[in-house]
Amino acid sequence: MLAGRQTGKGRIKREKAIRFLFFGIALASITTLFMIALFLFAEGIPIFKDVSVTDFVFGEYWYPTDDPPEFGIFPLILASIAVTLVSSAISVPLGVLTALYLAEGASAKVREWVKPVVELLAALPSVVIGFFGMVLVAPVLQEILDIPTGLNLFNASLMLAFMSIPTICSLSEDAIFSVPIELKEASLALGATHWETIARVIFPASISGICTAVILGMSRAMGETMVVLMVAGGAAMIPTSLFDPVRPMPASIAAEMAEAPFQGDHYYALFATAIILFLFTLAFNVVAEQISHRYRQVGAATL
Numbered sequence: 446m447l448a449g450r451q452t453g454k455g456r457i458k459r460e461k462a463i464r465f466l467f468f469g470i471a472l473a474s475i476t477t478l479f480m481i482a483l484f485l486f487a488e489g490i491p492i493f494k495d496v497s498v499t500d501f502v503f504g505e506y507w508y509p510t511d512d513p514p515e516f517g518i519f520p521l522i523l524a525s526i527a528v529t530l531v532s533s534a535i536s537v538p539l540g541v542l543t544a545l546y547l548a549e550g551a552s553a554k555v556r557e558w559v560k561p562v563v564e565l566l567a568a569l570p571s572v573v574i575g576f577f578g579m580v581l582v583a584p585v586l587q588e589i590l591d592i593p594t595g596l597n598l599f600n601a602s603l604m605l606a607f608m609s610i611p612t613i614c615s616l617s618e619d620a621i622f623s624v625p626i627e628l629k630e631a632s633l634a635l636g637a638t639h640w641e642t643i644a645r646v647i648f649p650a651s652i653s654g655i656c657t658a659v660i661l662g663m664s665r666a667m668g669e670t671m672v673v674l675m676v677a678g679g680a681a682m683i684p685t686s687l688f689d690p691v692r693p694m695p696a697s698i699a700a701e702m703a704e705a706p707f708q709g710d711h712y713y714a715l716f717a718t719a720i721i722l723f724l725f726t727l728a729f730n731v732v733a734e735q736i737s738h739r740y741r742q743v744g745a746a747t748l
Contacts, residue, residue, distance in 0.1 A: 493717070506681075509710070548622055605673070694721065
């Protein structure tokens with residue numbers, strides 16, 4: 446009896462220790478995020494002593510080294526949004542449809558070959574993908590489309606889609622596989638075809654996980670730096686077509702931070718740009734979480 450009590454007390458202590466460890470890890474993550482946000486705001490807010498928030502966000506000219514300098518990041522914001530939307534229009538359908546094929550349509554032998562290849566693509570460094578877009582894709586686009594430069598919005602979107610597809614595909618496939626097999630068997634037993642089961646049972650049941658995969662893929666496109674720095678063209682101008690050179694916010698920060706005088710106006714402006722990017726990403730994830738939660742409820746109601 447005494448040994449049993451000691452064993453029970455030891456188990457309780459281990460559970461408390463594990464709970465405390467997990468709490469510490471979660472607290473460390475939250476603290477790190479808070480410190481990063483605090484540092485961004487502390488270094489970025491001073492620029493608004495000389496430039497109003499309206500002129501900074503909606504200004505059409507980014508010439509930080511002119512005399513007097515102009516700090517308008519509206520072209521950078523539009524470039525980031527355009528690159529994210531175009532890349533998502535390419536990567537989301539391809540990633541989700543590939544996941545559906547691997548989970549429900551492909552044979553076991555095909556899945557054994559294709560799945561590792563998709564996961565290997567996700568491990569490619571962004572600088573390699575950027576180099577591929579700059580050296581191989583850009584000349585081809587310039588020659589075929591007869592445009593002034595192949596380093597443009599479309600090239601950057603194409604490379605970002607190439608980066609996002611493995612993430613979307615892998616996570617979407619995991620979400621589809623997590624659907625209970627009983628739902629699929631019940632649908633087939635009621636006379637539904639395989640593809641009717643996919644469209645009306647499996648896809649609605651896994652829509653929440655698929656939305657999460659799409660969120661992560663789009664977030665990677667929004668915050669990616671090296672690819673857009675190498676293949677977007679680097680022109681701080683408002684894009685009027687898919688084939689205009691652009692400069693998204695991460696590319697501008699990475700390209701100019703080393704040249705900006707420490708704690709000068711240019712330095713503060715780059716950190717203020719990082720604040721806007723942080724707020725965009727935060728708002729994007731909040732909206733996406735609400736959409737994911739809504740689809741989760743719709744999927745449960747459908748089932």
